[in-house]
Amino acid sequence: MPNGFKLLTVFGIPIYINYTWFIVFSLVVWTLAMGYFPQMGPDYRPLTQWTMAFVTAFILFTSILMHELAHSYVAQRQGIRIKSITLFVFGGIAHMIGESRSPRGEMKIAAAGPVLSLLISGTFWGINYFSKMWMNASSVPTISYFLTITNLFLALFNLIPGFPLDGGRILRAIIWERTGNLSKATLITSRIGKGFALFLIISGFWDIFQGTFINGLWLIFIGIFLQQAAEEGYRQTLLHRTLSSVKVRDVMTAPAIVVDGDITLDRIVNDFFFHYRFNSFPVVSHNTLVGIISIHDIKEVKKEMWPYTLVKDIMCPDLSAFAISPESGVLEALERMVESQHGRLVVMKDEKVMGIISQRNIMQMLKLKTDLGRA
Numbered sequence: 154m155p156n157g158f159k160l161l162t163v164f165g166i167p168i169y170i171n172y173t174w175f176i177v178f179s180l181v182v183w184t185l186a187m188g189y190f191p192q193m194g195p196d197y198r199p200l201t202q203w204t205m206a207f208v209t210a211f212i213l214f215t216s217i218l219m220h221e222l223a224h225s226y227v228a229q230r231q232g233i234r235i236k237s238i239t240l241f242v243f244g245g246i247a248h249m250i251g252e253s254r255s256p257r258g259e260m261k262i263a264a265a266g267p268v269l270s271l272l273i274s275g276t277f278w279g280i281n282y283f284s285k286m287w288m289n290a291s292s293v294p295t296i297s298y299f300l301t302i303t304n305l306f307l308a309l310f311n312l313i314p315g316f317p318l319d320g321g322r323i324l325r326a327i328i329w330e331r332t333g334n335l336s337k338a339t340l341i342t343s344r345i346g347k348g349f350a351l352f353l354i355i356s357g358f359w360d361i362f363q364g365t366f367i368n369g370l371w372l373i374f375i376g377i378f379l380q381q382a383a384e385e386g387y388r389q390t391l392l393h394r395t396l397s398s399v400k401v402r403d404v405m406t407a408p409a410i411v412v413d414g415d416i417t418l419d420r421i422v423n424d425f426f427f428h429y430r431f432n433s434f435p436v437v438s439h440n441t442l443v444g445i446i447s448i449h450d451i452k453e454v455k456k457e458m459w460p461y462t463l464v465k466d467i468m469c470p471d472l473s474a475f476a477i478s479p480e481s482g483v484l485e486a487l488e489r490m491v492e493s494q495h496g497r498l499v500v501m502k503d504e505k506v507m508g509i510i511s512q513r514n515i516m517q518m519l520k521l522k523t524d525l526g527r528a
C-alpha cells in the first residue's frame with residue numbers, strides 16, 4: 154500500500170504523496186533559493202528568492218505528476234486500470250493493474266510520459282523566449298528557463314533504454330514485436346537497466362572521490378533505486394507470464410467446505426477451524442452462499458461471547474467482494490485478494506459454490522510451473 158497520504162483524484166485515479174517527497178521538495182526549494190537563483194540574478198531580495206523557489210518547485214512537481222498522468226491516461230484508454238499514482242523521491246510511479254497486451258499498446262503508454270515532458274519543456278521555452286522580449290521583470294524568464302531544462306532532462310533521462318525506465322519499455326516493446334517473446338525482451342532490457350544503474354553508482358563514487366559529495370550521493374541513490382526497479386520489474390513480468398494462462402478452476406480447492414450461518418462461533422471454531430485448518434469458510438443458508446467468515450472476524454469477538462454469537466451475525470456479507478467465477482484468470486483473483494484483503498475467494502458458478510481459491514493455491518501452481526521449467 155502507498156506509504157503516504159492522498160492528495161487529490163484525477164481521471165478517477167487517486168494521487169498519493171510519499172513522505173520522502175517532502176524531504177526532496179524542501180531540498181529543491183532550498184537549493185533554488187540559496188544556490189540557483191542568486192547565481193542567475195544577483196539582485197533578488199531574499200523574499201523574492203524564496204517565493205520564486207517555492208513556485209518553481211511546485212510547478213516542477215506538477216510537471217512530474219503530469220508525466221505520470223500521461224502514461225496513465227493512455228493506459229486507461231487501453232482498458233488498463235490505474236489503481237493509484239504515488240509521488241515520491243525520484244518522481245512518480247503509476248500503479249497499473251494488468252499490462253498492455255500488445256507491443257504497440259505498451260509503446261504508446263511508455264512514450265506518452267516523455268512526449269508530455271517534452272511538450273511542457275517546449276511550452277516553458279516559449280514562455281522564456283517571449284517573456285525576455287516583453288517583460289522587464291527577470292523572475293519569469295529565470296523560472297521558465299529552469300523549467301525548460303528540467304523537463305527536458307526528465308524526458309531524456311526517462312528515455313534511457315534500460316527497463317523499467319520509459320525508454321527501456323519502448324525498447325522492450327520493439328524487441329517484443331520483433332521476436333514475439335516478452336520474457337526475453339524484458340530480460341534484455343532489464344539487463345541494460347541494471348548496467349546503467351551500475352554506471353550511475355560508479356560515477357557517484359567517482360564524484361565523491363573528486364570532492365563533489367552531494368552530487369555523488371544522488372547518483373548512487375538513483376543508481377540503487379534503478380537497480381532494484383529493474384530486478385523487480387523483471388520478476389513481475391515473469392510472474393505475469395507464468396500465471397497469465399492459468400484459470401481459477403485449475404488451482405481451486407474443490408469441493409469447498411461450507412458452514413451454516415446459524416451455528417455459533419464456538420462450534421465453528423472447534424468443528425471447522427481446528428478440524429480443517431483453513432483460514433476462512435464460505436457461509437451458506439438453505440444451500441445459497443450468503444457470506445464468508447475468517448479467523449480475523451472471530452478474533453474480533455470476545456471469547457466469552459462465542460457460544461452466544463452466530464456466524465451469520467459477524468460474517469462478511471458482501472458477495473461481490475469475495476466471489477469469483479471459475480473461468481476467471483488467477484491474476485485477476487490475486488488482484489482481487491490484494492484489493493479486498495481477503496486471503497481467499499469463493500469460486501461461484503450459477504449461484505453455486507464450486508470451490509475456494511487462496512493465495513497458497515496460486516503460489517503452489519507458480520512453484521510447480523517454475524520447477525518444471527514451463528514458465
Ligand SMILES: [Zn+2]
Nearest residue numbers: 266267311319
Ligand atoms: Zn515515465
